[in-house]
Amino acid sequence: MRIGFLREGVIHPQGTDQTVATHRIIFKNQNGVPIEVRFGHVTGVALTDPTLNTDDRVKNAKAKVTYFKNEMRLYLFYGGTLLADKLANRSMTTIFDENGHEEIFAKANATHKAEDGSISYKVQKGFAGQAAAPMPNEFDRGAYLEGRFAEPLEGIVHSGLEEKNKFGNLFLIADGYSEGDLQPNGFVKPEAKPRHLTFLRTAPFAESGAITLFHEGVPIDSFKVTYNPALGLDPARYSREGAQRTQIAPAFIDDATRGWVIRYTTHDVTENGRSIRFSVYRLDGRLDSEVHAGLFLRDHVDRVHFNAMGLPYRTDEIEGLRPSITDDTLIGTETGTHPHKFHYTFFIEGRPGFFWVWDRDVNERFEMMKLIRDNDFVNGPQITDRSQQQIVVPEAVAQNVAERGGKLYFLGRPIREKRDRYTTILREEPEGNVFQKTGTYFKVYLFNIKENSFFHNASNNPDGIFLPTLVILGSTIFIVLPLALLMMRGVVVGMRVGLRVFVASPNQIRNALSPLSRVPQNPPAPVAPSSGRLQLQQNIGDFNFLPHFIDYLERHNLQMIRRLCSATFPSGDLSSGKAPALAGF
Numbered sequence: 001m002r003i004g005f006l007r008e009g010v011i012h013p014q015g016t017d018q019t020v021a022t023h024r025i026i027f028k029n030q031n032g033v034p035i036e037v038r039f040g041h042v043t044g045v046a047l048t049d050p051t052l053n054t055d056d057r058v059k060n061a062k063a064k065v066t067y068f069k070n071e072m073r074l075y076l077f078y079g080g081t082l083l084a085d086k087l088a089n090r091s092m093t094t095i096f097d098e099n100g101h102e103e104i105f106a107k108a109n110a111t112h113k114a115e116d117g118s119i120s121y122k123v124q125k126g127f128a129g130q131a132a133a134p135m136p137n138e139f140d141r142g143a144y145l146e147g148r149f150a151e152p153l154e155g156i157v158h159s160g161l162e163e164k165n166k167f168g169n170l171f172l173i174a175d176g177y178s179e180g181d182l183q184p185n186g187f188v189k190p191e192a193k194p195r196h197l198t199f200l201r202t203a204p205f206a207e208s209g210a211i212t213l214f215h216e217g218v219p220i221d222s223f224k225v226t227y228n229p230a231l232g233l234d235p236a237r238y239s240r241e242g243a244q245r246t247q248i249a250p251a252f253i254d255d256a257t258r259g260w261v262i263r264y265t266t267h268d269v270t271e272n273g274r275s276i277r278f279s280v281y282r283l284d285g286r287l288d289s290e291v292h293a294g295l296f297l298r299d300h301v302d303r304v305h306f307n308a309m310g311l312p313y314r315t316d317e318i319e320g321l322r323p324s325i326t327d328d329t330l331i332g333t334e335t336g337t338h339p340h341k342f343h344y345t346f347f348i349e350g351r352p353g354f355f356w357v358w359d360r361d362v363n364e365r366f367e368m369m370k371l372i373r374d375n376d377f378v379n380g381p382q383i384t385d386r387s388q389q390q391i392v393v394p395e396a397v398a399q400n401v402a403e404r405g406g407k408l409y410f411l412g413r414p415i416r417e418k419r420d421r422y423t424t425i426l427r428e429e430p431e432g433n434v435f436q437k438t439g440t441y442f443k444v445y446l447f448n449i450k451e452n453s454f455f456h457n458a459s460n461n462p463d464g465i466f467l468p469t470l471v472i473l474g475s476t477i478f479i480v481l482p483l484a485l486l487m488m489r490g491v492v493v494g495m496r497v498g499l500r501v502f503v504a505s506p507n508q509i510r511n512a513l514s515p516l517s518r519v520p521q522n523p524p525a526p527v528a529p530s531s532g533r534l535q536l537q538q539n540i541g542d543f544n545f546l547p548h549f550i551d552y553l554e555r556h557n558l559q560m561i562r563r564l565c566s567a568t569f570p571s572g573d574l575s576s577g578k579a580p581a582l583a584g585f
Helices: 056-064 081-084 142-145 210-216 368-373 434-448 455-458 462-503 506-517 531-543 548-567
Strands: 003-011 018-030 036-044 066-076 090-096 100-113 120-127 155-164 170-175 196-201 219-228 245-255 259-269 276-282 285-294 301-306 312-323 329-346 353-359 389-392 406-410 413-418
Touching: 003 056, 018 259, 066 100, 066 142, 081 100, 081 455, 090 142, 120 329, 170 312, 196 245, 285 312, 301 329
Parallel strands: 329 389
Antiparallel strands: 003 018, 018 036, 036 066, 066 090, 090 100, 100 120, 120 155, 155 170, 170 196, 196 219, 219 245, 245 259, 259 276, 276 285, 285 301, 301 312, 312 329, 329 353, 353 406, 406 413
């Protein structure tokens, strides 16, 4: 026997006049224990249905159930010592795609209850595979999923440890595990240590609106830190000041297709997350989208959309917004979006947790690199608009897709990057001490990376790579190389000038300027026309790189002599030529 009822909640966010409606359908068995929870929202059609405007609460509830759109379902299985506390020891989560097809998304086991009432469990999320059998009817679905619990997911996106408080609200996520920490079934080993901890604050507070967020399990804020074995898993022992990522200031947005979503202001200091400005989540906790902003006047402001499994599938450029040059804020007002890239996930067969995400550019603006990359001079499988966005393939296929750029991930953490098919792998994040990291670098970069590199493509398809290579070499020879030579010449000249000034001693400087300080008391004897300049050049020696300065000194010396002549011949008129002429000037 199954008994179902609609749970309807209302959130009044603090400082706003919004009313956020939440809906869940909960089924219990004959013992009153929850066995299925359906997450979703009532579609906008329900607001115009006349059956919802009656005073009959039962009719209203039935109408809302009719218009309820399933987004995620949680199936609970009981057994062992936790049955007495009505706590499930295992669970299975399914999601619905845009066509309404239900597929396995996550599973959890090894549930443990602490003395304070909190529970911890292992969880893994990912792709069940394109060959998954269709779901049976509603009544047999729970037993069917329990029988499939032992089957590993074909593509694992996340595997780690989570904890919920005694009220059922998630407050801890432990992740960042290494490849050796996974068991064959996809769960982490009991002795495995995480790399990162994320703490979510959901406890009730006195502020208006916070208590309703608590009842709906919506975090007020969160912060992510590096795990310290000495501090354990207690959030009180970690400081927010050194957090890698913080998410604050929740704001609710009424999305036309997903219902209400919640947006957090995000600050991330890691290399792969520092561009994130906002993170948007569905009310069931799944990531919906992120807003990224790079460098001022260089990068666009992008919005990355994630599918039901939390994988990126599309990136749009946001018009009207640009990054600030002084801080992490955005300047301007969003006026629209247009497609920039589509993303395709290739799970590696036989390697749980590893997957490549490849990009396909759809930006219509002309760019030289886009012309080079998006042509037919490629070998191997090519991504098109008809390609599957999630697929499980052998490793050789996954890493050799002839595309515009991609990243290799392990459990959602990027470890390698390839910007295009003409360059080799650009970055890896090896683990261990400095010696182990150095060994991994040489092992990967010098010995293991052969596929999808320039020389590999040139040797296997010389005709297809000829034109792009010719364009790149021609640009280098006729544009980059001349500019580099000009810059080199400027550097050399600057170094010569700086060296001359640096090696000149104070005595040399005084000797060079001493003729100007010795003003004769009597009229100077006539000198040869060129002797003054030769003497001055000889005196200044190390300053001969400044000929204009020499001319200045000559003119200054001439003025001094004229003033001397005026003092010696006060009755003379130099301007009329009555005074004796000065030879040599």
